[in-house]
Amino acid sequence: MDGSSEFTTWVALAGAAIFAGLCAIFSSSPWALIPAALIGAWLGYKGERLCRAYLERAMARNRSR
Numbered sequence: 001m002d003g004s005s006e007f008t009t010w011v012a013l014a015g016a017a018i019f020a021g022l023c024a025i026f027s028s029s030p031w032a033l034i035p036a037a038l039i040g041a042w043l044g045y046k047g048e049r050l051c052r053a054y055l056e057r058a059m060a061r062n063r064s065r
Contacts, residue, residue, distance in 0.1 A: 012044040012045040014044055015043050015044020016044060017037075018040055018044075020040055
């Protein structure tokens with residue numbers, strides 16, 4: 001699987017939105033929302049990379065059978 005920077009961007013943005021939304025439920029301070037969005041973007045990016053690597057290994061295993 002070739003890397004898709006557009007897909008990675010959307011996953012990172014979704015992670016940022018979800019994490020910031022959860023943080024907004026508990027705190028309305030913009031000083032809490034900004035780091036929450038950055039952390040969510042980082043978690044989304046890393047999660048996408050891990051899942052992509054897992055899928056690449058699984059597809060390679062299936063091809064070798």
